[in-house]
Amino acid sequence: MIELPILGDKVEDNQTQEYFEEFNERYELxxxxxxxxxxxxxxxxxxxxxxLFSLFEKWFVQVSLLSFQKSTNPSHLxxxxxxxxxxxxxxxxxKCKRDGDRIKFKYEYINFxxxxxxxxxxxxxxxxxxxxxxKYEAQQRQILYGENIMQIEECTRSQILFNEILSPFNIxxxxxxxxxxxxxxxxxxxxxxxxxxxxxxxxxxxxxxxNHKIREMIYYENSVIVHRDNHQLKISSKDLVPGxxxxxxxxxxxxxxxxxxxxxxxxNEAILTGESTPILxxxxxxxxSGCTCLSASQDCxxxxxxxxxxxxxxxxxxYILFNNSYTYSFQKESLKYLFVLSxxxxxxxxxxxxxxxxxxxxxFGSIIEALEIFTIMIPPSxxxxxxxxxxxxNQRLKANNIFCIKPDKINxxxxxxxIGFDKTGTLTESTLKVLGCVEKKxxxxxxxxxxxxxxxxxxxxxxxxxxxxxxxxxMLECCQQQFDFEYQKIYQFEANLQRxxxxxxxxxxxLALTKGxxxxxxxLCFQTIPDQxxxxxxxxxxxxxxxxxxxxxxxxxxxxxxxxxxNGLQYLGTLVFVNHLRxxxxxxxxLLNSINIKCIMVTGDNILTSINIAKQCQILDPxxxxxTGQIINDKLVFDNNINVxxxxxxxxxxxxxxxxxxxxxxxx
Numbered sequence: 001m002i003e004l005p006i007l008g009d010k011v012e013d014n015q016t017q018e019y020f021e022e023f024n025e026r027y028e029l030x031x032x033x034x035x036x037x038x039x040x041x042x043x044x045x046x047x048x049x050x051x052l053f054s055l056f057e058k059w060f061v062q063v064s065l066l067s068f069q070k071s072t073n074p075s076h077l078x079x080x081x082x083x084x085x086x087x088x089x090x091x092x093x094x095k096c097k098r099d100g101d102r103i104k105f106k107y108e109y110i111n112f113x114x115x116x117x118x119x120x121x122x123x124x125x126x127x128x129x130x131x132x133x134x135k136y137e138a139q140q141r142q143i144l145y146g147e148n149i150m151q152i153e154e155c156t157r158s159q160i161l162f163n164e165i166l167s168p169f170n171i172x173x174x175x176x177x178x179x180x181x182x183x184x185x186x187x188x189x190x191x192x193x194x195x196x197x198x199x200x201x202x203x204x205x206x207x208x209x210x211n212h213k214i215r216e217m218i219y220y221e222n223s224v225i226v227h228r229d230n231h232q233l234k235i236s237s238k239d240l241v242p243g244x245x246x247x248x249x250x251x252x253x254x255x256x257x258x259x260x261x262x263x264x265x266x267x268n269e270a271i272l273t274g275e276s277t278p279i280l281x282x283x284x285x286x287x288x289s290g291c292t293c294l295s296a297s298q299d300c301x302x303x304x305x306x307x308x309x310x311x312x313x314x315x316x317x318x319y320i321l322f323n324n325s326y327t328y329s330f331q332k333e334s335l336k337y338l339f340v341l342s343x344x345x346x347x348x349x350x351x352x353x354x355x356x357x358x359x360x361x362x363x364f365g366s367i368i369e370a371l372e373i374f375t376i377m378i379p380p381s382x383x384x385x386x387x388x389x390x391x392x393x394n395q396r397l398k399a400n401n402i403f404c405i406k407p408d409k410i411n412x413x414x415x416x417x418x419i420g421f422d423k424t425g426t427l428t429e430s431t432l433k434v435l436g437c438v439e440k441k442x443x444x445x446x447x448x449x450x451x452x453x454x455x456x457x458x459x460x461x462x463x464x465x466x467x468x469x470x471x472x473x474x475m476l477e478c479c480q481q482q483f484d485f486e487y488q489k490i491y492q493f494e495a496n497l498q499r500x501x502x503x504x505x506x507x508x509x510x511l512a513l514t515k516g517x518x519x520x521x522x523x524l525c526f527q528t529i530p531d532q533x534x535x536x537x538x539x540x541x542x543x544x545x546x547x548x549x550x551x552x553x554x555x556x557x558x559x560x561x562x563x564x565x566x567n568g569l570q571y572l573g574t575l576v577f578v579n580h581l582r583x584x585x586x587x588x589x590x591l592l593n594s595i596n597i598k599c600i601m602v603t604g605d606n607i608l609t610s611i612n613i614a615k616q617c618q619i620l621d622p623x624x625x626x627x628t629g630q631i632i633n634d635k636l637v638f639d640n641n642i643n644v645x646x647x648x649x650x651x652x653x654x655x656x657x658x659x660x661x662x663x664x665x666x667x668x
Contacts, residue, residue, distance in 0.1 A: 014032065014033040014070045014071060014072050014074075015030070015031060015032045015033060016030075016031050016114060016118045016119070016120045017029060017030045017031065017120065018119070018120035018121070020122065022312075022315040025083065025319075026083070027081055027082060027083045027088055028081075028082045028083065029079065029080070029081055029082075029107075029112075029120060030079070030080040030081075030082060031077050031078070031079055031080075031114065031120060032070070032077065032078040032080075033070060033071050033072060033073075033074035033077060034065070034068035034069065034070055034071060034074055034075070034076045034077065034078060034093070035068065035069060035071035035073065035074055035075045035076065036067065036068055036075055036076065037067060037068055037069040039066070039067065042066060042067050055166060055171060058166060059168060061078070061090070061091040061092070061093060064093060065078065065093070068093070074096060074103065075095065075096065076093055076094065076095055076096065077093070077094055077095075077096050077103075077105055078091060078092070078093050079091065079092045079093075079094060079107050081108075081322075088322075088323055089108070089322045089323065092107070094106070094107060101116045102114065102115060102116065104123070108309075108318050108321070108322050109150075109152070109308075109309040109314070109318060110122060110123075110309055110310065110318075111123035111145075111146070122310070123144070123145065124145070124242065124306065124310055125141070125145070125242035125243060125305070128242075128243060128303060128305065129243075130245075130261060130303060132227045132228055132229065132230060132245050133228050133229075133241070133243050133244060133245075134228065134229050135228060135229055137243070138228055138241050138244070141241035141242060141243060142239065142241050145241055145242060145307060145308075146307075146308065147238045147239070147307075147308065148237060148238050148239070148240040148241070148255060148256060148304075148307035148308050149219070149221065149238040149308055150218045150219060150220075150308055150309055150313070150314055150317055151215070151218075151219055152211070152214060152215055152218070152317075152321065154211070154215070155211070157204070157208070160204055160207050160208065161200070161204055164200050164203050164204060164207075165200065169338075169383055170196060170199075170200065172375075172378065173192055173193075173195075173196040173380060174196075175375070176189075176192050176375040176380060177189045177192050177193055177196075179368060179371045179372055179375055180192065180372065180375070182368055183368050183369070183372060185372075191380075192380045195380050195381050195384045196380070196384075198384050198388075199383045199384040199387055202384070202387035202388060202391055203383075203387055205391070206387065206390065206391065206394075206407055210406060210407065213403070214317075214320065214321065217317075218313070218314075218317040220237075220253060220255060220290075221236060221237050221238050221255070222236075222237050222252065222253060222255065223235070223236060223237070224236075224237050224240065224246050224247065224252075224255070225246065225247035225249075226240065226244050226245065226246050226247070227244075227245040227246075227247070227301070228244070228245075232247070237255040237256075238255075240255065240256055240304050240307055241304065241307065242304055242305060242306065242307060243303070243304060244303075244304040245261065245301055245302070245303060245304075246258070246301065246302050246303075246304060247299075247300070247301060248260070248263070248265050248287075248293055248296050248300040248301060248302050249293065249296055249300075250265075250293055250294065250295045250296050250465070251292075251293070251294070252292070252293050253290065253291070253292050253293075254267070254287055254288065254289055254290065254291050254292070254293060254302075255289055255307075256289050256304045256305070256306060256307050256311060257286070257287070257288050257289050257304075257305050257306040257307075257310075257311040257312055258286070258287055258302040258303050258304045258305045258306075259284060259285070259286055259287070259302060259303045259305060260281050260282065260283050260284065260285055260287060260300070260301070260302050260303075261283065261284075261301050261302060261303050262283065262299060262300060262301040263283070263296060263297040263298065263299060263300030263301060264280065264281060264282045264283070264296070264297050264300065264464060265280075265281050265287075265293050265294075265295065265296035265297065265300050265464065266278045266279065266280050266281070266293070266294045266295045266296075266463075266464045266465070266467045266468055267279050267281055267287060267291045267292065267293055267294065268291060268292045268294055269288065269291045271290045271291060271313070272288055272290060272291065272312060272313065272316070274422070277425075277468075277469050277470065278294055278467050278468045278469065280462040280463075280464060280468060280492065282490075282492070287302055288311065288312045288313065289306075289311035289312060289313040289314065290311075290312075290313035294465075294467040295464045295465035295466075295467045296464075297464065320406070338378055338382075341377045341378050342374075342377065342378060344377060345373065345374040345375075345376075345377030345378065346374060348373050348374070348377070349370035349371065349373050349374040350370070352366075352369060352370050352373050353366050353367065353369075353370040356369055356370070390407045390408065390410055390411070391407070393407075393410045394407045394410065397410070416597060417596070417597055417598060418597070418598045418600075419592065419597060419598070419599050419600075420599075420600050420601070420602045421599065421600070421601055421602065421619070422601075422602060422603060423601055423603035423605055423610060423613055424579060424603065424605065426582075427581060427582060427585045427601065427613060427617050427619075428579045428580060428581050428582060428585070428613060429579065429580050429581075429582055430470060431470055431474070432470055432471050432474045432546065432577045432578065432579050433474060433577065433578045434446060434474050434475065434477075434478035434575060434576070434577055434578075435545065435576040435577065435578050436575075436576055437449050437453065437573050437574070437575050437576070438536060438540075438573060438574045438576060439453065439572070439573040440530045440532065441530070441532045441536055443576065446478045446479050446575070447478075447479060447480050447481065449479075449573060450572075451481075452552060452572060453550065453572045453573050454479050454481045454483075455483050455485070455506065455511075455513070456513045456515065456550045456552060456572055457475055457476065457478065457479040457550075457575070458476065458479055458481065458482075458483050458485075459483070459485055459487075459502055459504050459513055460500070460501070460502050460513040460514070460515045460550065461475065461476060461502075462490060462492065462493070462500065463476060471546075471548070471577065474577065475548070475575060478575075483506065484506075485504045485505060485506040486504060486505040486506075487502060487503075487504055488503040488504060488505055488510065488558045489502070489503040489558055490502050490503075491562055491565075491566075495604070497516070497520070498516050498517040498519070498520040499514055499515065499516025499517070499520050499521070499524075499566065500514070500515060500516070501513065501514040501515075501562070501565065501566055503555070503558050503565070509554055510554065510555050510556065510557075510558060511552055511553075511554055511555070512552060512553055512554075512555050512565045512566070512569075513550070513551075513552045514550070514551050514552065514566050514569055515548050515549065515550045515551075516548070516549060517547075517548070517549070517606065518533075518537045518547050518548075518549045518574060518606075519606075521549035521550070521551055521569075521571070521574075522534070522549075524551055524566055524567060524568075524569045525549075525551045525569045525570065525571035527568065528551075528569075528570045528571040529571050530571070533571075533574075536574075537574065538608065540576055541606050541608035541609045541612070542608050542611075542612060543612060544579075544609055544612030544613055544616065545576050545577060545578060545579075545609065546576075546577040546578075546579050546605065546606075546609055547574050547575070547576060547577070547606070547609075548574065548575045548577070549571070549572075549573070549574040549575075550571075550572040550573055550574070550575070551569030551570060551571050551572055552569060552570055552572055553565075553568060553569050553570055579613075581613065581616050581617055585617045586616065586617045586618055589617045589618045589619055590618050593618060599619050600619065601613070601614050601619050607628060607655055607656075607657055610655065611626055611628075611655050614655075620653050620655075621653065624651075624652075624653050625652060625653065626652070626653045626654070626655055627639050627642060627647060627652045627653065627654050627655070628654075628655045628656070628657075629654070629655075629656050629657070629660040630657065630660060631659050631660055636660055638654075
């Protein structure tokens, strides 16, 4: 049985609001309560205006609110989605329904609940017991939470056509057609009608294609094995509910957000993060809808937490569908242009009316001529030309394997003047090759390293079934020696620590093996680090190579804290990787530079390696000096103590680490 939040006495109020977080954004949802107002004057106004007032109700939310009155017992809700005082979506009036003393409504495909205490909540499961559901519990939860599916509402062609015809511009075109017909300019009136039909046809095609692409992008359904009533059942993924225990299998796509409760698996999360590097997930780690399971251990299981549009992928889909904040809209700017023309047209029409009336005394003719001037000010071919232009541009993009789900944003690309690129897998190839291993100073074949270094290459990774990080795959394949060892514990790579470790049992000994960035390993192996370590590392990094250093030590207790296990290591060596620049990267950057689009690199790699790659692909000019910054005593200090004014005057190129970048805003 599903229990909704504990409720108290009803609070008399006609609005509520709450903050929500999703897809790395925090927004405020404001809800105002209304009920229909059978206002006789509104009905008369609709009739007297010959339906024009009804059109304004359709176009403007504030006008449609005249048909409602505020209420504590609402039948309709006005929804405003805000962030930092700006609207993220258009205001909407939606119907709500009563469930006892609660109010339920759906907004942007998410079910919401307003409690009698006037609290706004998402309708989602919060408490999990990690036990298999019974058949009855699953049925109840499916009634409450709905199907695990992301399917947008599909408008019929007639609905799209009807909405398009009733758009402000097309109504204006109909008005223009009538005005010019009344003055016997039938040829021009027919031309307006033809252009309007062409424009509506193009818009209808574009909207159908856009909706189809979005539905195709987000809709997915497959078969899954779920554990219910101590039985394994094969069901459709759309029948999953929060609280289900699901079998995770290799080569399958996840259709829910959840948590691994048994086993481990490797996932490709590129659809959410853009990173092609596979991620190892172990017990209690989160998994996400839309990600593909590359490999999984036997009897790997996950707990379903969120389904449908409540998932991270669902948030991304709704962001694409509904969000309009912080974006430039060519259509909106075009409307501003048309409003200016309309204002000028009205002034000219008024002036022309009085001049014409004085000279002819023909009131009807003066009105028609004034209206003709007004209609001339707004070119009837403008929407047709814009629609046709977007369609041609979209086809040209498609010919180059670039697919656009929102053609109205194509014009925005003309405003882009700044692009940030990732390095690995974007500017460079996604695969890496091992150049060799440096134990002291000389570069040698990894197969000629000492035994403990080869053991580290074979064991210090998180690959499952040969799937995982490309760097670890290259590391594993570079050593041909085979070892018989047993894993005791794995400490995952953490970006803030810049390292990962494994504890293995080898020849009756417990060994802790660690790999990480050379800068971190230099501190962890400070007692055994070679004298030439810093200069050797700098040399390879300046030449654009990627480096990973290794260390180890023998331990007595596998349960010892990580910080003690990874401290005081014996240095083993540094593996040198080659990550070649992609063939088309330099050509692309040169093209962008030639049209004055500024290109930068944003990467998590070593700053010296990144500078080398940036010079290779022309993000940085190879013939100009590059200034780097570092944090000293919480202050940003540049090379040779150069200040910001000198950098601007001399037009130096700058490379900053993450912590240095945080200090940039402190400078005026």
